Amino acid sequence: MTVATGDDLNGPGSDADLSRRNFLIKSTGALGLAGLAATAVPFIASWSPTAATRLAGMPAVVDLAKLEPGAGIKLLWRGTPMWVVKRTPAITEGLASLTAKLKDPDSLQSLQPSYANNATRSRRADVLVVTAICTHLGCLPEFRANADAAELGADLNSGFYCACHGSRYDAAGRVLQGSPAPANLEVPSYYFADESTLVIGADAA
Numbered sequence: 001m002t003v004a005t006g007d008d009l010n011g012p013g014s015d016a017d018l019s020r021r022n023f024l025i026k027s028t029g030a031l032g033l034a035g036l037a038a039t040a041v042p043f044i045a046s047w048s049p050t051a052a053t054r055l056a057g058m059p060a061v062v063d064l065a066k067l068e069p070g071a072g073i074k075l076l077w078r079g080t081p082m083w084v085v086k087r088t089p090a091i092t093e094g095l096a097s098l099t100a101k102l103k104d105p106d107s108l109q110s111l112q113p114s115y116a117n118n119a120t121r122s123r124r125a126d127v128l129v130v131t132a133i134c135t136h137l138g139c140l141p142e143f144r145a146n147a148d149a150a151e152l153g154a155d156l157n158s159g160f161y162c163a164c165h166g167s168r169y170d171a172a173g174r175v176l177q178g179s180p181a182p183a184n185l186e187v188p189s190y191y192f193a194d195e196s197t198l199v200i201g202a203d204a205a
Contacts, residue, residue, distance in 0.1 A: 059201030061193075064127065070158070072143035074132055077200050081132035082188065083143055083160070083173075084198060091158050091171045092125045101155060102174045104184055110174075112187035113203065121172045121187055129190050129200060130160075130173040136181040139164035160185065 060077040062084055067073055072085035096119065099105045107121055115123050122128050134141050141162040144152050151161040152168055156176070160169040168176045173185035190200045199205070 059199045062198040062200065063196060064198055065196040069126075070145050072145070074143075075200075077188070080188075081140055082200060083128070083130050083132045083185075084200075085128040085143055085171065087120075087126050087128055087158075087171055089126075092120055094157060095119060095170060095172050098155070098170050098174070098176075101176055102170070103177055103179070103182070105174060107174065107184050110184035110186070112184075113189055115203075116187040119172070121174070121184070123190070123192065127192075127198065128172060129198070130185040130187055133186070134162040134164065134167050134181055135175065135183040135185065136162065136165055136167050136179075141167065141169060141185070 060075060060082070062073070062075065064084075064086060067084065067086045069086050069088045070091065072083050075082050075084065104110055107117065112121055120128070121130075132140050139162050141160040144159060144161050146157050151163075152159050156168065156170060158171045160173065161167075162169075162181065165180045167179035167181035169179075169181070169185055170176065173187065175181045175184050188200055189203045190198060191202060191204050193199050193205060
């Protein structure tokens, strides 16, 4: 008769050996899943927008009560510079006299929301909102009011002047003939939350 030794009972193929294998396989699998989860959690979390990203996508709110008639302010929205100008009645009344001097007086070749398809290119005649990016080569045109409008020339009392290559725009953001810029300044989406609150980046609340 052959008697089984201790080595035979724990050798390959024995019950003890199979138990060890199963334990090792399960342990390795569990560790692998834990490692995968530890890697996946921060990876998936990276897909979620940060607070700064969410804020950058939010509409910009402008308090018009702080803006004097005839003045303009420049701000940044979603990485794009914007001009907000509070026009006086004299400025808006003077827009009609410039038609013959403009490349696109009716803004047919320009980008703007449907509510800006009018002579003032705006929801309200007294407030203009345009991107502060020249349509020539992307420079930043500056707003010039009556007091410092020498760069605009005698035919404009207020408007925008691009110092890079001399493009001129009227107070509705329409480009004048003779300017290298091919199109009017773009008008973004915006609305008025109330009489003195402008919201840029949306068409309605």
